[in-house]
Amino acid sequence: MIRLTTPVLVLTFAVAFEVAAQESATATLTSTMPPIARLSLSANSLSFPDADPDLVPQVPSSGGPIAITARARAQRDAVVTLTVQAADDLRSGISVLPVSLITWTAAGPGFVNGTVSRSAAQLVGTWVGSGVRAGSQTFRFENRWTHPVGVYTVTLTYTLTAP
Amino acid sequence: MKKLITLGFGAAVVLLSSAPVAAQQTATANVTATASVNAKAKLDVIGAVAFGDADPDLTPIIAATALNISVKARTGANQAVTLTVQAGGDFTETGGGTIGISNLTWLVTGGGFVAGTAASASAVSVGSWTNSGNQSGTQTYRLANSWAYATGSYSVTLTYTLTAP
Numbered sequence: 001m002i003r004l005t006t007p008v009l010v011l012t013f014a015v016a017f018e019v020a021a022q023e024s025a026t027a028t029l030t031s032t033m034p035p036i037a038r039l040s041l042s043a044n045s046l047s048f049p050d051a052d053p054d055l056v057p058q059v060p061s062s063g064g065p066i067a068i069t070a071r072a073r074a075q076r077d078a079v080v081t082l083t084v085q086a087a088d089d090l091r092s093g094i095s096v097l098p099v100s101l102i103t104w105t106a107a108g109p110g111f112v113n114g115t116v117s118r119s120a121a122q123l124v125g126t127w128v129g130s131g132v133r134a135g136s137q138t139f140r141f142e143n144r145w146t147h148p149v150g151v152y153t154v155t156l157t158y159t160l161t162a163p
Numbered sequence: 164m165k166k167l168i169t170l171g172f173g174a175a176v177v178l179l180s181s182a183p184v185a186a187q188q189t190a191t192a193n194v195t196a197t198a199s200v201n202a203k204a205k206l207d208v209i210g211a212v213a214f215g216d217a218d219p220d221l222t223p224i225i226a227a228t229a230l231n232i233s234v235k236a237r238t239g240a241n242q243a244v245t246l247t248v249q250a251g252g253d254f255t256e257t258g259g260g261t262i263g264i265s266n267l268t269w270l271v272t273g274g275g276f277v278a279g280t281a282a283s284a285s286a287v288s289v290g291s292w293t294n295s296g297n298q299s300g301t302q303t304y305r306l307a308n309s310w311a312y313a314t315g316s317y318s319v320t321l322t323y324t325l326t327a328p
Contacts, residue, residue, distance in 0.1 A: 039190040046194055050201040054235070059198070066194070073188075090198060095240045102196060116196075141198045146296045148240045152198045160190040 092150025108135020256315030273300020
């Protein structure tokens with residue numbers, strides 16, 4: 001009698017354990033998406049040709065607008081910003097012109113008009129959350145008779161920030 | 164055992180994903196801007212110079228209406244901008260009479276402009292400035308009147324030259 005009873009009890013426990021395991025098991029799937037910022041510009045140079053200040057008081061850049069694509073993956077409701085700042089004023093040898101003589105008009109959702117500054121980053125565009133934003137900047141140089149002759153250069157640095 | 168393993172995996176994923184989300188990401192790009200400013204000079208002399216007839220005793224010097232002069236020049240840093248005038252010769256009239264060009268003088272107003280006496284042998288300064296910029300002033304010609312002049316209608320051509328090196 002003893003030999004017959006023991007196997008039956010063991011079988012009963014085994015079945016009960018399997019049923020309990022199937023009911024309570026869960027799986028949590030998590031995908032990690034950290035912030036990403038990627039910025040592309042259609043050109044890495046701007047050129048303002050010489051012109052008569054009386055005829056062309058605002059000289060447009062010869063290459064036309066700069067196309068901008070700002071790709072950002074940010075936290076939900078976070079503000080994505082694109083700024084530009086000049087490294088210095090416009091310089092040609094000993095001659096210096098304020099970089100604020102360069103202004104731009106913007107096209108595209110979220111892009112804004114502005115004036116280049118060396119002292120503070122200027123807003124080019126702002127958006128909320130992740131996305132791909134495309135727009136353009138059309139630059140102009142204020143032409144004056146008072147400018148000393150020269151070929152002036154300055155570097156502009158764009159920064160796209162995705163918090 | 165299966166249950167414990169599943170919970171452990173879930174906890175690990177939460178820890179790994181929380182750190183990068185807080186990190187701000189930036190992307191940068193540089194653009195070089197170049198502006199060309201070349202030398203230029205633009206001169207406007209507006210008005211006409213005419214001396215009416217007058218009694219030399221009553222009007223020994225005849226003044227014409229003032230000319231308005233506008234000078235616009237772009238030059239290098241610390242470079243001089245000069246404006247000169249030179250007569251084509253003496254005053255002449257159709258009958259052959261002449262009046263010496265040195266009888267023509269001028270007065271000026273405006274910063275950098277200078278008074279002078281006309282000459283045909285060389286250019287005479289009307290004004291000079293340093294650096295690029297706009298200048299404006301007036302120039303009033305005066306003709307010394309004399310009983311010695313033969314009657315007639317005299318004329319002379321004056322050439323202005325603005326130089327911005």
